[in-house]
Amino acid sequence: MIKASDVSHSVAVHGGQLQILKNINLDIHKGETVAIVGASGSGKTTLLGMLAGLDVPSSGELTINNTSISALDEEARSTIRRDYVAFVFQNFQLLESLTALENIMLPLEVKGDKQAEKKAASYLERVGLKLRAQHYPRQLSGGEQQRIALARAFACEAPIIFADEPTGNLDAETGALITELLFSMNAESDTTLVLVTHSAELAERCQRQLTMHAGQLSEHCR
Numbered sequence: 603m604i605k606a607s608d609v610s611h612s613v614a615v616h617g618g619q620l621q622i623l624k625n626i627n628l629d630i631h632k633g634e635t636v637a638i639v640g641a642s643g644s645g646k647t648t649l650l651g652m653l654a655g656l657d658v659p660s661s662g663e664l665t666i667n668n669t670s671i672s673a674l675d676e677e678a679r680s681t682i683r684r685d686y687v688a689f690v691f692q693n694f695q696l697l698e699s700l701t702a703l704e705n706i707m708l709p710l711e712v713k714g715d716k717q718a719e720k721k722a723a724s725y726l727e728r729v730g731l732k733l734r735a736q737h738y739p740r741q742l743s744g745g746e747q748q749r750i751a752l753a754r755a756f757a758c759e760a761p762i763i764f765a766d767e768p769t770g771n772l773d774a775e776t777g778a779l780i781t782e783l784l785f786s787m788n789a790e791s792d793t794t795l796v797l798v799t800h801s802a803e804l805a806e807r808c809q810r811q812l813t814m815h816a817g818q819l820s821e822h823c824r
């Protein structure tokens with residue numbers, strides 16, 4: 603489903619080069635749940651962005667569903683993302699000017715889904731927030747906003763969900779609720795889930811655990 607072969611990434615910083623990712627090799631199969639853990643600044647978010655086709659590595663090969671990302675321009679990569687990828691972020695990233703329901707509908711409308719409103723309403727109900735349909739993000743708690751973000755991600759029915767610290771801004775109890783919802787919705791839809799977390803509990807829930815250390819990746823075998 604996603605394959606990284608010898609992926610490295612450097613950025614230019616005041617006269618020098620900063621190497622963020624070093625020779626990453628990774629194969630993620632359909633339906634797997636994968637956690638990426640590691641110290642702050644070790645390159646987890648950068649790697650997630652590469653795996654999701656948001657950015658292109660400086661060297662190495664990255665394929666999503668057998669399509670090589672490096673050879674594509676931004677427009678072609680955005681088409682791949684639209685068809686294959688959905689995101690959940692630490693800071694929810696809902697659009698402030700749209701209601702909860704409209705936030706879930708938006709990516710479906712972008713795809714031209716005629717059932718956008720109906721589908722969005724059913725995912726809103728799935729996350730237990732039917733009564734908050736007309737609320738704007740500022741009228742929702744953090745945990746509620748993340749539930750809307752989960753509904754938005756799963757409503758797309760993309761084969762791969764990427765989540766960058768999905769419980770990072772939430773208290774322990776709310777984080778546990780989001781974790782339950784994330785894994786139950788993932789199991790229902792048979793999605794591939796790749797998440798970054800600082801939470802040992804969340805990482806433990808995944809079938810595979812990978813650790814980033816200064817741009818290098820290692821896998822724990824359990």
Ligand SMILES: Nc1ncnc2c1ncn2[C@@H]1O[C@H](COP(=O)(O)OP(=O)(O)OP(=O)(O)O)[C@@H](O)[C@H]1O
Pocket residue numbers: 613615620622640641642643644645646647648649814
């Ligand atoms: N565009 C960029 N330009 C320069 N440096 C960058 C850029 N993007 C990331 N970095 C640097 O690369 C390193 C890895 O960043 P990244 O955001 O991937 O870390 P992370 O593991 O996700 O950390 P955290 O757990 O704090 O979110 C950091 O030292 C960061 O400062």
Ligand SMILES: [Mg+2]
Pocket residue numbers: 646647648766
């Ligand atoms: Mg990060």
